[in-house]
Each structure stands twice: as C-alpha cells, then as structure tokens.
Amino acid sequence: MNDQLHSVALAWTIARRDGVTIGLTDHDRDLVIDGLLYAAAPGMTPSAVKRSGDLEADTTEIAGALTGAAIGEADLLAGRWDGARVRVRAVDWTSGDVRAELGGGTIGAVELGERGFTAELRGVAALLDAPMAEATSPGCRAELGDRRCRVAMATRRRFARVLAVVETVVTLDTAEPLANAYGDGLLRWFGGANCGLESAVARSADATVTLRAPPRLAVDPGTLVELIEGCDKTIATCTARFGNAANFRGEPYLPGIDLLTRYPGA
Template sequence: MVAFIEPELTSIAFCWRVERRDGVALGCTSHDRDLLIDGLVYRASPGMLPSAVSLSDGFEASALDVSGALTSDAITEADLAAGRWDGAAVFLFMVDWEEPGAEELPLARGELGDISLTGQGFTAELKGMTAALDRPVVEQTSPECRAELGDARCRVDMAGRVRIARIAAIVGEETFELSEAGADRAYAYGRLRWITGNNSGLESPVLTSAGARLTLREPPPQQARIGDLVEMAEGCDRAFATCTGRFANALNFRGEPHLPGIDLLTRYAAG
C-alpha cells in the first residue's frame, strides 16, 4: 500500500487520464490546482467526479459512473455527440498532491461506455476490464463472412483499394460527389475517413457508391464542406459470391454459406 494514505492528515487527489482512440489524451484531477504527472498536465478544470469506487478480486463485471463539465477547450458537446470520446481508455488513480509524481494508487481502468449529456455537463459509464468477460466466447455460425475486408483473417491486400479524394459537391446530407470517380459499388459497405474539416479523425460507413457519387449510411456528425479531404476504403457485402467472384478469396471466407439454417424445416421442395 502507498504511504501517502497512511497519515491521519492526508493530501489525496483523484486523477483521471482519458485517451481517445485518435491519440488525444486528457488529464483531470479533483484537486483545486493543476498537477503535472509523467509529462501530462492534469487540469483542475474541468474536474471529474466519480461514483463510489469498489475494488474486488472476483470476476464480476465492474462499472462506475463519471460525471464532468463541458468546456470549450477540453470536452465539448460537439465532440461527445460526434463519438470522439466513445470507447476512450480511462485510468483512475489517487496521488499525493504535495508530490504528485512520487507514488500512485491505481483504482480503476477500463473504457468509456454510454455517455449522456445533462445540461452543461455529462455522465459517462466506465466499463472495467472484467466487462470483456460478458462478450461471447465463440462466434456464431452465419452465411455471411465474419471477417473485415483486409484484416488478418480476410487477408485481402488493401493496397490499391484505398483512395484519397476531396468532396467536390454536396448532393444531400448523406450523398456527396467526389473529386475522383471509382468503379460502381466499389466502396459500398466500406468506410470513409475524414482527414480534414469538421469531422477530421472520424469515420463514416458507406452505403453505396456509383462513379464519383458516394452515399453514407447516415449523415456525418458535423456538417461536411466542399474541399474536405477524405480517405475511401473499398468494402464488401460479406457474401460468398462476392468473396469468390470479386476478390478470389474463397479460401479465407469466414462464414458457412452452405450450412442449412433454422428455416430448413419451413422450406418446400421446388416443383
């Protein structure tokens, strides 16, 4: 046990380090002044307030709530609504605010779950490491492929299947004209990553494409503008016919297209 919690009069401060998936890191503390720990400044404003923290040596899924204030330079309502903080890694610990870099007492580690906005603040669920035990252990059978195009299981070479372009025209909230045309439906079920503009760093799933026109599954979190730089990656509808005909990758197909489903008993013999 660390020494700074043993005296009758203590100088304890809670600290949170939040790391987004795009690499942005934020430090907050419950102390009334900023603390410098391992090169990161833990700001006293906006502070964060956790719910009761309990530690155990069991395997129960642990979670706690963290609340905080919205500010223009740290955690903004627009960033929360855009999903920039979804799944961010969180490390909660205690330090001695008189010597913040000397010792640390870890309290909780996990990732941000459900986030809700409340007036000028927010409340986020912190999912502990044991929450991963609630996930399925094995995959369920499916006629569609369960791999992602280009990942270690799919093994399709994505070189030449990713393209950089700019938004040339805005047709609708979900539909854009790009500066470069591609093959019809080449980017259907793929992804679009925003490089510049209001949505920089975010990704949007693609519904379909036809030439230079691209339609997203849903509008981007922030308004897109003409000239925004984007990265487009080809997609796959996960069908066995597409895997064999378009990618010649039947050997790595991660599905069971010929396995009878639960509707087998309701089928009728063809005339």
C-alpha cells in the first residue's frame, strides 16, 4: 500500500449563511489548515463521493453524531445549517497540505435519527435542476429589492425591540410606518436564542406582526429584531405603494385558463 495514503484525512469546511464558519475532520486530533482549526470529529462520515463528467447533478450524504458543540441538535432543528456552503477535501494530516478536492455544495435536507443526523450535500450541478425559463404568472416573480425589482430598501428596514410574543404574534416597541408594511416581509432576529435566524411575516398591524410560524426558540423581552418591508406581488401594490410598475415581473392582464370555459351569458 502507498505510504502516502496512511496520512490522509478528510476535512470539511462548513460556512453558514450567518457568517459562522467551522472546520471538522475525521482524524483523531485537531488540525490547522489554511489558518482554520479543524476539530476532530471521528463520527463525521460521508457516503461514497461520486464525481461525473456529464450534467447529472452530483449529490452525497454526510452522517454524523451529535457529540460536539459545533453542530448541535437545537441548531439543526432551528435551521441554522440550512443552505450552508460545504467544502470537502482530502488532506495530509502530517503537514496540512491539501491532497485532493473531493467536492462541495450546499446543505439540503437534514434528518435527525436516534444515532445522529444525515445531511444531503447538493453540488453545483444541482442548480441545473432549476427551471431554465419562467412560467407566466399574474403576480410578480421578483423579490422586493432585488436587481430585477430595483426598489431601494435602505429606508424600508427598521430595528425594533420585542415586548412580548404570544404564539405567532410579536408585539414591538415601534409602530409600522403604514398599514401592513411588513406583511409578506421578513423579521430577522439580532439577539437571543434565535439570533441569526429569519421568520416570514404574514401580516402586520400597528405595533404587532404576525409570523407565518412561531419562533423556533424562546424569545426574551427586549430582543432586538430587524423588520423588512414586504410586498404582496400584485400590480396594484407595485403601482400605488412603490411606484414601480415599470419593473413589475408578472403578467396581470394575461388571460388565464378560465378563458377556455367562458361562453356567452356566463
């Protein structure tokens, strides 16, 4: 057997969407690679890594035991690791040199079991599964403030403090600037147990916002949150509230399938 294989270890670099980056290795001691500490995690094992030269999407799975503080059950259930960027490499644990790039991508579905967790790792080729052309729709297909919408969001983001939370209703210390300003928008948690997570807002009224789902973790009074205005994606709202009909990405006046069922006198 080649002696060089005796010093090979696997190293995972995982970067969450909130900026937290950790390193894990299946070696029996911690390693430092490119200035990042890779904590020993012998329980982390990948399935067979398949790399193909065609356009088929490459996916693999990573299984691991919830034995350390780096990846905990509470964070997995809260969704902190959803969409995290992963880089898998074979490294020389004696020198820290990278032997081979084994793959990378983003974390997809995460499942918890009795012995730990399994996470699907979707490669770059998985992006080819997305539709190449958009379907027509009466509502706008852009997201408020993105490069297609072009609405300036600097004045449509505000910070507030939480006074109370009852199921999905959050009471704030600041009233909304206009009726249902945060409906279909986002609430970002900047403190407390939910720090770094986002909650979708269904509607807002005065100093309260109603979330689409309860906060994933307990919320203490005084927690700082950021409120981002939303849009119901109708041409009426786009015109009256944002004055942005020129960038509306929908077909509100295109006849739908009900045109086939119309008849005189209907």
